[in-house]
Amino acid sequence: METNQAKSHEEHIEKANQATEEGSSRISEERFRLRYHLMPRTGWMNDPNGLVYFKGSYHAFYQYYPYEPSWGPMHWGHAKSEDLVNWTHLPVALAPSEPYDQGESGGYGCFSGSAVADGDSLVLLYTGHVSGKSPVEVQCLAVSSDEGITFRKSEANPVIPGPPEEGLLGFRDPKVWKHEDTWYMVIGSGKEGRGNVRLYASSDLREWRNRGIAADSDGSKGDMWECPDLFPLGGGEHHVLIVSPMNMGATKTMYLSGTFDYEAGRLTTAHAERLDYGFDFYAPQTLEDDQGRRILFGWMNMWGAKMPEQQDGWAGAMTIPRELSLQPDGSIRMVPVPELEKLREERYEVEAQVIEADTEVALPGTASDAAEIIAVFDASHSDAAEFGLRLRCSADGGEYTEVGYRAADRTVYVNRDHAGLGDGGISEVQLATQDGGLLKLHLFLDRSSLELFANDGEKTMTNRIYPQPDSLGASLFSRGGNAVLRSFEAYELKSIH
Structure with missing residues (x-):
């Protein structure tokens, strides 16, 4: 039996898909349309969300507003690929439709998050954001049982009903992975001028226990860490944490590499550095594919920048996919995936x-x-x-x-x-x-x-x-x-x- 929540979400998805079709039919100007990058058919794109390899395909979800080429109430767009080169756009995956992700003004939506394969199901975890509410940000779950085409929001939402303590600057962008038999989640936050990453653990993706702070700033690395991504790289206990720090000058993305102790829930950092030195690289996220490669996409724009493509009815794009490797000194190298040679x-x-x-x-x-x-x-x-x-x-x-x-x-x-x-x-x-x-x-x-x-x-x-x-x-x-x-x-x- 279909619930009122499921029906409401379906209606909002239908409207978003219709806006996508209508908007894309109006785009005729090709001057800035990218030839081989993933970009929206119409409207606005920002952070990559839910990068995952699932049943033989690469899935890329992304922050999406189908109604205008500017930021608005956030949806999740969706595309998939068999080769990291050619992408097929799929129906919109998430739309704000519930009290925990829909509000009265523009400051609401299904904010950034991640995707994981749980058996035969593809599961999305995201931040429900509603400005003016308390709490403003909660963590939510949606599940697809048709191989990642349509998603139903959990009746248990929000699965994390608010931040673990008062006075946090942000509590968003859950990135989830599995280690042995336990699911882990990192969430971006900050307190008293120091960006940090909060760690949670779960046995079933629905009930989460707070494990404390996995990593934090010394006061010189931004006051809030958006879009965290913690993952193993290089073997053994070697892990890398990628974050997008707010208010850190020219540094918009950075990484910390070192060792992660799952029992203590803490990253010991040996190397920290800016991740990309250009102007238009933000909110990167990674996935591990069936070859064991760690592959990254970033949003190829920047908040506050001029975006001349908006005049043509769209805005935003993803970088080309990049394979990461950890060097002996703890630094990361990023290289284009070899599949791009097909172009x-x-x-x-x-x-x-x-x-x-x-x-x-x-x-x-x-x-x-x-x-x-x-x-x-x-x-x-x-x-x-x-x-x-x-x-x-x-x-x-x-x-x-x-x-x-x-x-x-x-x-x-x-x-x-x-x-x-x-x-x-x-x-x-x-x-x-x-x-x-x-x-x-x-x-x-x-x-x-x-x-x-x-x-x-x-x-x-x-x-x-x-x-x-x-x-x-x-x-x-x-x-x-x-x-x-x-x-x-x-x-x-x-x-x-």
Whole structure:
């Protein structure tokens, strides 16, 4: 027998799906639509939620508002893939429909969370957020019995009816995993200016016991930790915690690696660092697939940033999928998953050469708005002050995005001050060269995005750029001396849409 709660949710889902169909039919402008990234059919997308490998498919849920290309009462959009490259959009999974996730004003919805496979069922755990209520945030559960197509909210909701103590700044974004026979959940929070992660445990995903604080800030790492993700990486007790700290300056995502003691419920941190050094990378989440790989997606936008695509009826996108590995020093490397090679079409190669001081070398074979580029420079035999690439260049030279290396302080940077309609700014990070003095710049360019993986993913930068559609030029450059190019290859990438 269908309950009133189930009927209400079905009605809200039906409206959201209808808005998605109608909105997507109105989108005709392609200038910023990405060719091979996961993005919404219409409306607004932010945090990836519920990344999970389930019955032979990768599922990606995400924060979604189908009615406008701006943030609103949060729903969960849903897409799935068999290969991490080609994605099929499925019906909206969650819509705010109950007193614990629906309110009177815009500050409500089914906020971020996670997905787990529980036998033959796919289970979503999420934060019900209603501004003006007390408590504002509770943790909720929804279950699918048809292999992840439709979801029914639990009659036991909220399964965690509020924060464990008073005075917390936020209590949201549950990430759940199973260790041995117990389910564990981390929830983002903060208190007295110190971001922290709360740990819970359960035997059945419905009754949860508070295990205390698994990790917290020393006062210098933000006052609230959103979107926590704690997972094993590297074998043994080695674990990594990824968080999105609020009010930590330029650092919007960071990770802490070390060892996690399940009995004590505490992460002992050995290494902490910013996760991505670009402007447009937030709320990343990971999954483990059937090959044992730890794969990450991030939201490829940022709160407060200009989003010119909103004028065209949509906003937001996910990064390309990235495989994580833990290095001996506790640092993380992120590299594009090899499945992305399926996108490669025509190959273009440039021979090794010296780029003379204060010159540019045109790259006519990369005249595309969707390309993969791998350029290797020999920094040890270059005496240039700066060298690198210019991409998405206009014919008059006024519009371009520069990806370069500054020798004086060994810094890789992406300069988008002349990149088009979006925000400007220079993102940068210090980076030692590889053995032999080599610098490897691996780039994924896609209409309105640029993702850089430097030195095999030792550092990454993710940025949105918004050039004019006919700004398709590319070149190599050297300033203040000669630069040595060891190898250069590029591939035009096909569209998945």
